[in-house]
Amino acid sequence: MTDPAAAGWWTRLMSGADNRTPAIGRVLGAVLFLNLLCAVPAVIVGVLLMQKAAWETWRGLLVALTGYAPSIVGAIALLIRVTNPTEPRGEAG
Numbered sequence: 001m002t003d004p005a006a007a008g009w010w011t012r013l014m015s016g017a018d019n020r021t022p023a024i025g026r027v028l029g030a031v032l033f034l035n036l037l038c039a040v041p042a043v044i045v046g047v048l049l050m051q052k053a054a055w056e057t058w059r060g061l062l063v064a065l066t067g068y069a070p071s072i073v074g075a076i077a078l079l080i081r082v083t084n085p086t087e088p089r090g091e092a093g
Contacts, residue, residue, distance in 0.1 A: 016087030025083030
């Protein structure tokens, strides 16, 4: 078996305390982050750029994102926090 201390940074980031089992909250959090905080706003910005939207439309988007982004970050943090107790613990000793 591989030594958990020798695991790479990605494995340590996406696994539980044992550095072997995927941490479901972290994995789902990464999926939510990529989709809801990167992909969705990128599509909206792309559409606004292609339509050559007026400044008022851009301002509306930016105002909406001031509430949207923190709520998504909070939901991801809560997901990770709630699922953390279900993850396997590292070996004691």
